[in-house]
Amino acid sequence: MTTPLLEVRGLSVSFAGRNGMIGVIDNLSFQVNEDETLCIVGESGSGKSVALLSMLGLLDPFSSKVEGSALFKGQDILRASQKTLQDIRGRRIALISQDPMTAMTPVHTIGWQIVEQIRAHTDISSRAAWNRAVELLGEVGIANPRMAAERYPHQLSGGMRQRAVIAMALSCNPSLLVADEPTTALDVTVQAQVLDLLRRLRRDFGSSIVLITHDMGVVAEMADRVLVMYSGRIVEQGPCDAIFDDAWHPYTWGLLDSIPPLDGPRPERLISIPGSPPQPDRRPPGCVFGPRCRARLPACSDLPPRQIAHGREALCFVDSAGRPAARSRISSNMDQPA
Numbered sequence: 001m002t003t004p005l006l007e008v009r010g011l012s013v014s015f016a017g018r019n020g021m022i023g024v025i026d027n028l029s030f031q032v033n034e035d036e037t038l039c040i041v042g043e044s045g046s047g048k049s050v051a052l053l054s055m056l057g058l059l060d061p062f063s064s065k066v067e068g069s070a071l072f073k074g075q076d077i078l079r080a081s082q083k084t085l086q087d088i089r090g091r092r093i094a095l096i097s098q099d100p101m102t103a104m105t106p107v108h109t110i111g112w113q114i115v116e117q118i119r120a121h122t123d124i125s126s127r128a129a130w131n132r133a134v135e136l137l138g139e140v141g142i143a144n145p146r147m148a149a150e151r152y153p154h155q156l157s158g159g160m161r162q163r164a165v166i167a168m169a170l171s172c173n174p175s176l177l178v179a180d181e182p183t184t185a186l187d188v189t190v191q192a193q194v195l196d197l198l199r200r201l202r203r204d205f206g207s208s209i210v211l212i213t214h215d216m217g218v219v220a221e222m223a224d225r226v227l228v229m230y231s232g233r234i235v236e237q238g239p240c241d242a243i244f245d246d247a248w249h250p251y252t253w254g255l256l257d258s259i260p261p262l263d264g265p266r267p268e269r270l271i272s273i274p275g276s277p278p279q280p281d282r283r284p285p286g287c288v289f290g291p292r293c294r295a296r297l298p299a300c301s302d303l304p305p306r307q308i309a310h311g312r313e314a315l316c317f318v319d320s321a322g323r324p325a326a327r328s329r330i331s332s333n334m335d336q337p338a
């Protein structure tokens with residue numbers, strides 16, 4: 001069996017609140033393999049960004065407590081020295097954030113910023129780094145890369161800026177690209193182009209990708225494997241095809257039902273999951289999704305069991321025998337309040 005590129009085990013995160021520590025992420029375990037795209041999906045507030053920042057050692061240690069481990073090629077990021085961390089984060093794992101402006105400084109040209117990134121991790125000359133920066137801008141689909149390299153971030157469109165950030169992320173040939181909602185700030189056409197670019201880069205550069213999104217449509221297009229988060233927990237994970245063909249967790253059913261159909265008439269309204277996720281300090285006892293779940297059983301006030309089979313897992317009481325009936329109950333109940 002090959003070692004995963006990244007293996008997260010028992011990751012829990014809490015933040016200091018007014019009345020003590022508040023648990024936000026609870027015992028996440030998952031892995032990212034070589035040459036794959038893992039999509040982490042969930043509604044706003046489900047803990048996707050905190051999970052990602054914590055596993056990269058990017059949370060403020062004074063206001064947060066992180067437990068567990070995140071082994072990158074066998075080395076625990078959460079216990080690494082600052083020097084090792086800087087090396088891993090700059091050269092081997094690259095982060096692409098929602099807002100390209102946060103990854104760039106407004107006072108230097110795009111080319112200069114990519115050159116700095118390259119030279120921080122390699123000892124090539126400035127001229128060679130500049131040529132590489134221009135080449136990378138061309139590789140991410142910027143039409144006139146030499147001219148773009150001379151521009152300041154505010155002189156490029158949002159889509160071009162995100163491409164420039166991706167070029168910067170690729171500048172040191174990372175093994176893992178971590179992208180937190182990289183298309184949220186972009187319009188629909190540009191979103192599709194950036195997703196297309198990520199797919200092409202995975203093929204050409206061979207980097208694995210962790211992609212955070214709240215959009216199951218993006219998951220369908222991008223993922224090899226999917227991890228579904230709800231209220232700081234993984235409620236389901238498995239291969240993308242398996243999740244789309246036969247999701248196990250009622251929360252995943254809800255996410256899937258909210259995808260607009262690609263063809264045919266658009267329904268008057270899309271099915272949405274009633275209610276909203278609990279605040280981390282107001283989680284219900286038992287199953288966290290219980291109060292919103294239309295397949296709820298009396299047992300759901302206890303902690304749900306972890307069902308594991310064929311590289312998949314889900315945190316739910318509804319077992320394989322009860323799933324079809326429970327799911328049809330959900331569709332027939334969709335007009336009634338929870």
Ligand SMILES: Nc1ncnc2c1ncn2[C@@H]1O[C@H](COP(=O)(O)OP(=O)(O)OP(=O)(O)O)[C@@H](O)[C@H]1O
Nearest residue numbers: 015024042043044045046047048049050051214280
């Ligand atoms: N620094 C912090 N201190 C306290 N609580 C925090 C902090 N950062 C995040 N949280 C809480 O952690 C929970 C998860 O937030 P997170 O940003 O990870 O969600 P998300 O799934 O990424 O949402 P979105 O899709 O809106 O970005 C939220 O309840 C949020 O309020």
